[in-house]
Amino acid sequence: MIQFHYFTWRADFMRMQGLPIGAAEKGTVRCCHVYSDLSTKELVAWGKEHSVPPGWLHYSRLAHFDLWGERLGLCPNVGVTHKEFVADVSRAIRIRRAGLS
DSSP: OOOEEEEEEEEEHHHHOOOOTTTTTTSSSEEEEEEEESSSSHHHHHHHHHHGGGGOOOOOSSSSEEEEEEGGGGSSOOOHHHHHHHHHHHHHHHHTTTOOO
């Protein structure tokens, strides 16, 4: 199932990373992790369906897209809690270490 986890990034950090945000953005920027608790294939399909470029996919501890700005409109207003997100990340790490993915 596709999941959504909201978080904030500091605008100055985003600029230092070369991420495209509005010049007027100050303070923090609301963002959303979009990930699948089932498979990366499901996430890639979601990205394709919503015109999110595959190059935006991060394969860190948990494969995910980071969305903000206009793309935040692709995310519902309610997402998983931070505790649920951490549990999903931990589960993904355990699966990868066990060689099940």
